Amino acid sequence: MNIEKIEEEIRRLKEEKNAIILVHNYQRPEIQDIADLLGDSLGLSKEAAKTDADMIVFCGVSFMAETAKILSPDKKVLQPSLGAGCELANKITAQDVKVLKQKYPDARVVSYVNTTADVKAESDVCCTSANAVNVVRNIEADRVIFVPDRNLASYVQRFVDKEVIPWDGGYCYVHEYITKEEVLKAKEKYPDAVILVHPECNPSVIDIADKVLSTGGMVNLARESDNKRFLIGTEEGIIYRLKKENPEKEFYPAGRKRFCWDMKMTTLKDVYLCLLDEQYEISLPKGIVDSAKRALEAMLQYT
Numbered sequence: 465m466n467i468e469k470i471e472e473e474i475r476r477l478k479e480e481k482n483a484i485i486l487v488h489n490y491q492r493p494e495i496q497d498i499a500d501l502l503g504d505s506l507g508l509s510k511e512a513a514k515t516d517a518d519m520i521v522f523c524g525v526s527f528m529a530e531t532a533k534i535l536s537p538d539k540k541v542l543q544p545s546l547g548a549g550c551e552l553a554n555k556i557t558a559q560d561v562k563v564l565k566q567k568y569p570d571a572r573v574v575s576y577v578n579t580t581a582d583v584k585a586e587s588d589v590c591c592t593s594a595n596a597v598n599v600v601r602n603i604e605a606d607r608v609i610f611v612p613d614r615n616l617a618s619y620v621q622r623f624v625d626k627e628v629i630p631w632d633g634g635y636c637y638v639h640e641y642i643t644k645e646e647v648l649k650a651k652e653k654y655p656d657a658v659i660l661v662h663p664e665c666n667p668s669v670i671d672i673a674d675k676v677l678s679t680g681g682m683v684n685l686a687r688e689s690d691n692k693r694f695l696i697g698t699e700e701g702i703i704y705r706l707k708k709e710n711p712e713k714e715f716y717p718a719g720r721k722r723f724c725w726d727m728k729m730t731t732l733k734d735v736y737l738c739l740l741d742e743q744y745e746i747s748l749p750k751g752i753v754d755s756a757k758r759a760l761e762a763m764l765q766y767t
C-alpha cells in the first residue's frame with residue numbers, strides 16, 4: 465500500500481471504530497499530520513477523556529498510553545508500537561519509591577508524569593513540566609521527593625524554599641546531552657533568536673536560556689511572540705509543528721538535532737495495523753489505575 469492508501473485506510477478504520485488518534489509533539493511529521501489531537505502527554509489524555517470515542521490510539525511512548533488508560537479506564541487504549549518506552553520513566557520503579565519513602569518518612573512524593581503507572585500509584589501527586597514548580601510549592605510538606613528527572617527537580621528547587629530531594633539516576637538522554645557550548649554556538653549563528661529550552665535540560669543550559677518551557681509552553685510562546693527566530697532546546701520533532709503553525713517564523717535546533725528514538729518508532733503502517741487488529745491494548749490492574757488516578761487528580765488541587 466502506498467502512503468495515500470494507508471492514510472485513507474486509517475481514516476476509514478478510525479470512523480468505523482469510533483477511534484481518536486492522539487499524537488505527541490515529538491512524533492514523526494507524517495504521524496503528526498494524521499493527529500486528531502496533537503500535544504503533550506497529559507494534555508492529550510485529559511482531552512481524550514472528554515471525548516465520546518470508544519477507542520484511543522496513542523502515538524507516543526508507553527507511559528503516555530498508560531496515562532490515557534488511567535484517565536479513561538472504560539475506553540480501549542492502544543499503543544501502535546509495542547516497544548516504544550521512555551528511558552527516563554524506566555529509570556525508577558515503584559520499589560525504588562517505596563525505599564525513598566522509608567528513607568524520608570516526612571516527605572511527600574511528587575512524580576513527574578513521565579513515570580510508569582506503578583510509580584504514579586506510589587506517589588502523593590503527579591506533575592507536568594509546566595506545573596512542577598506550583599505543585600511542589602503548594603503541597604503541604606517541607607520536604608519533597610521529586611522523581612524521576614533530576615534536572616526538573618533541580619529546576620524546581622530554584623523557585624521553592626522547601627527541600628527537593630531528587631532521584632539521582634533520573635534524566636532524559638535527549639535533554640541531558642544538549643550542551644551549553646552547542647547552544648551558545650547556535651546563538652552566535654542566529655544572534656537575534658530567542659532560546660527556548662525544556663526544563664529536562666541540564667542546569668548549565670537552563671542558565672543561558674531566555675525561557676524554560678514545556679512543549680505546550682513553546683507552542684504557545686511561538687504563536688504569541690513578536691520575535692521571528694527561535695532556537696529550540698528539546699527533541700527535534702516539535703520543530704515540524706512549530707514551523708507548520710508559524711510559517712512566517714524560523715525555528716532551529718539549539719545545537720545538534722536531538723532525537724528520542726522511542727518517539728520515532730511509530731510509523732504510519734503501525735497506526736494502520738493498530739486500528740485494523742486493535743493492537744497493542746493497554747491493560748492495568750484496577751488497584752494501580754485507582755491509585756495512579758488519585759495522584760493525577762491530586763495535581764489539580766496544587767496548580
Ligand code: SF4
Nearest residue numbers: 550551552636638724
Ligand atoms: S524525550 Fe526523554 S522523556 Fe521524552 S519520551 Fe523520550 S526519553 Fe522519555
